[in-house]
Amino acid sequence: MYSFLCDYSEGAHPQILDALFRTNLEQADGYGLDRHCRNAASLIKNKIGREDVDVHFLVGGTQTNFTAISAFLRAHEAVITAQTGHINVHETGAVEATGHKVLTEATADGKLSPKEIQSALDYHEDEHMVKPKLVYISNSTEIGSIYLKSELIQLSEFCRKNNLILYMDGARLGSALASNENDLTLSDIAELVDAFYIGGTKNGALMGEALVICKEELKEDFRYHIKQKGGLLAKGWLLGIQFEELFRDNLYFELAHHANQMAAILSKSIRDLGNPFLVHSPSNQIFPILANGIIRKLEEEYSFYPWKKIDEDHTAIRLVTSWASEESDIRQFVDKLNHYHHIL
Amino acid sequence: MYSFLCDYSEGAHPQILDALFRTNLEQADGYGLDRHCRNAASLIKNKIGREDVDVHFLVGGTQTNFTAISAFLRAHEAVITAQTGHINVHETGAVEATGHKVLTEATADGKLSPKEIQSALDYHEDEHMVKPKLVYISNSTEIGSIYLKSELIQLSEFCRKNNLILYMDGARLGSALASNENDLTLSDIAELVDAFYIGGTKNGALMGEALVICKEELKEDFRYHIKQKGGLLAKGWLLGIQFEELFRDNLYFELAHHANQMAAILSKSIRDLGNPFLVHSPSNQIFPILANGIIRKLEEEYSFYPWKKIDEDHTAIRLVTSWASEESDIRQFVDKLNHYHHIL
């Protein structure tokens, strides 16, 4: 059974494992105060092209999201997200568990624009309602779409004008930035949002997310929040070492590029067979709509998530590729799909 | 300027004030452990026809809702409510501030049925999502509709089958039970829901809500939660005395009946003039759709909330009547409305 369930089905890229192996018996200071974390932060700042950001390493995405959001907000302030946002759907109410309401807006493609945010602002008029304060976006989104530079500029200007914090969940930021439709750089993002994270778990690390805080007012005492929320890894250098490998040269982007390419092979083949897609996705998650009979055959050898029932006979499924996907496995899937298309 | 803004624009029914006056210098035990609270609880149990419920007196509705919900739920459990539910819209995220996600379902009339609840259950499939556990309904609802006995039976059976707690916000329970369309009794409600409150603030008391916990497993240590959440009034007997007056005889229902009658006069007159309504409401809140020109004239002498823009020329407004509404004031409003209809 080959898995297209997600982009975290394997361990780490070998170069990362080697680095962990190599440094294993070095003594290091705990809790991220070691030279590897310092160096990894420095490498990330170099890629961003700015020294005046704070970089923190946390273990996972849900942890990073609720730690940041609860550190940034006062008790009466709320988050605005697309209905599909990970914090709304798949984090077991982690943000609410820190006390903050999550306000949702329907979107066609998983992306927020000033229009939806304005709608949330208009609706919340006084102290009988929460005060919308932080805009949560994901790039790439939970359904594979990405933000263009022009869109992010619009969002950023809108948020600044309205005194809103703009936060980007970058669990799949690698895939977004390595997309052939992308026109954003890390530097652009750091300029346009107030905080974001660079996801490691879904792009070749064993685990680890690098949170970048750009806005001065959000930086103070952040390490207290990491500790209080359980994210201050004792052997913090494990995260530093991994991000050193990912950002010393271009490994982070190369891995994401590979994942996207594998998804593109899948997309093209599926499209060539005449199948439509639920949503346009230029990243490493694709959502083709297939006949149920074909899906049943594929499920004999492949695991993937059914995503949405389209009609009695068709279902959108999710296929995710990763840095570890082998092209031969992808080709084999395509061949089988072709085969089922001809015989069914 | 006469106000139709809400049903808590005046103080208390004179009989209640008299009782407070009469007992003012009696020494009493604090925090609701006095004879008035005991007696009021006893009167309520009599009206319900059951001894095996717990009755607690709290100061206000938001306080009662989040105190009960946070006492009843574990950290990962969530609430299901209609989108229009007071806890979702007008409590400044009070439930989320205690850590629980509020899941919303769209409804036409502010009422939940098994269909919407099943939809929420179906969507939440595993531990990556919150676990829906408590169903929050309001009776009468935030838009004036009421639950029929058959509807509440269906809800109750559904919740019991699915191991869900059924909680009724009774901020306007008086108005619901005194409605000429109502077929529920306090006794029915206590049998069908797991906890509910009988609203005093909006039906003639200075303040105060009587929370009735019917389900045995929800009763334990509830007073700790009232205290922790700030609802344990030092001079708790103030609440007991008020509910003694409301429930010694039938004052509670008489006041609600009066409020409904006043609303019925308004409704009939407005309908007779050919105006439609946003929603069918047999209680003390009505939502007529009027021409904007007429609304502007009315606003010169009356205060009320615009509720929803219908088209360029029409708006639904909310008119609320109360135990304290004088029929002469109501008649005067009707006369003016008639007048504007003829001249505009």
Added chain:
Amino acid sequence: MYSFLCDYSEGAHPQILDALFRTNLEQADGYGLDRHCRNAASLIKNKIGREDVDVHFLVGGTQTNFTAISAFLRAHEAVITAQTGHINVHETGAVEATGHKVLTEATADGKLSPKEIQSALDYHEDEHMVKPKLVYISNSTEIGSIYLKSELIQLSEFCRKNNLILYMDGARLGSALASNENDLTLSDIAELVDAFYIGGTKNGALMGEALVICKEELKEDFRYHIKQKGGLLAKGWLLGIQFEELFRDNLYFELAHHANQMAAILSKSIRDLGNPFLVHSPSNQIFPILANGIIRKLEEEYSFYPWKKIDEDHTAIRLVTSWASEESDIRQFVDKLNHYHHIL
């Protein structure tokens, strides 16, 4: 059975009840946005001698404490209090329920000084521990002592130097300010602390506390927090009306003065009989140490709390007087105590 249990055993001062009676059928805006609340705030500002403070009316003390503290602090920040502090002992963990640790320091007399606060600061050295940020004091304290002006100046200077918020719980502020040992004014307090409240519940009101926020940075959006935490009374004018009566002239101070005088009569008599006290108290709570045999006799006709076992034969008890204590009742208690002293 006559009660010395607390200073909230009776209703309201008759002048307050009269005002409620008089205004009962006036229509008013809800949630404290009415003319009575505005006027009461204005009267309090006049007494303070400053316009640049915000005044909010809440229902009770626990509610006021946790609402203010959770509004003022970020998630990692903690409160420093004397071990005897009400928030530490008698609020069912209300502050912790909003997420903040309460750090305690032992004191002889219930009062904090820079020494204890410095000790807490010294202990908390990095992000593995909470960050002490708000100093909670009570005046009068939970054991009847009061802060002198020189002490409050020291505290204030220390807190400002160390970037700490100084918050005063004034549940019994009347009794403190009316003490014959007091040298503080409301104006001094507003200058020296960042926020404090003027307790009504324990000084003649049915209920109600007036929170005064002096520090500019703590004012923003405070009403959202009152609403979220359940403290925004629908008929908010009930609080405004009561504080209008208390602060139009000097009723607030006269009531507190009376309570203190009644306690002074008790103290003098008890001392004259040779009984020691647990702590020096110049306010309306006293803690005499009596022989257990005498206590048992007194308990036949009086209710009061045993406070602390001193030795096998003696116990400190708490006697509380109030605005409603009649001098004849006090004299009768003294007579009985004298009697028991002679016969036992």
Added chain:
Amino acid sequence: MYSFLCDYSEGAHPQILDALFRTNLEQADGYGLDRHCRNAASLIKNKIGREDVDVHFLVGGTQTNFTAISAFLRAHEAVITAQTGHINVHETGAVEATGHKVLTEATADGKLSPKEIQSALDYHEDEHMVKPKLVYISNSTEIGSIYLKSELIQLSEFCRKNNLILYMDGARLGSALASNENDLTLSDIAELVDAFYIGGTKNGALMGEALVICKEELKEDFRYHIKQKGGLLAKGWLLGIQFEELFRDNLYFELAHHANQMAAILSKSIRDLGNPFLVHSPSNQIFPILANGIIRKLEEEYSFYPWKKIDEDHTAIRLVTSWASEESDIRQFVDKLNHYHHIL
């Protein structure tokens, strides 16, 4: 500079790293639902000798503590701990951040007995105070002491009689169980406590703690809480693989035994030189009291924490050994200490 700061200054035992290396490109299900986690749980159950416990793998100790405690308690319930307890001192208020008060009792040796717990129970008498419900103990404790079987039996019986949950923080459980003074087994512990965790981070793993829930009522829906609190590692098998290595044979105990032996060499040498200890410690943390002059010399080549000032000339320091401590390094430290003793 050689570090005695802690037992998590190095990576993982080589056998663990090898296992991670070996399995790196296997595809596995996420979030701990893989065969390695199942197998590791099974191995742990075997060591315990019971099938009817639940085993969950989390990333770190603070995370495990607050996730378990907040899952087990209702909002008004509190934790009792020794003042020295990790949750009280070094977790940045993580437990309070989930809403629960942490009640502390002073102890001589970091261990709780029924006496201290009874004292906490006696003090908390009604709903104005939190309800003590969970007893938190650490084994070994934060100051190196361990619980004997007779002590744990007493605690267990007391807790069951008083309906209290007994929870053991086992961040250093290996060191406790491998102590030459220990008479407890994993099986004893599972029988006597309601939940405990087996610490991996401080005993040879890269990271990871195995939480064992023994009491039936505490098991339900626990994975929801892990996810909500940020502890559900995407690549959960990383934890499973490490615990497979630690518990397939006896590696876990061998590593702890080594750490203890290294500490014993230090202790004996220090004692032989006539230095006293702050506390008796038969585990891998020791707290010798040394002359400040000697400490200053040691600090030139070794890092360790000063723990407590004893007098003007002496300070207790903390020395921690680990599975990775080399005997040659230990001997060298001893030699230097001897040397400084002779020349100073």
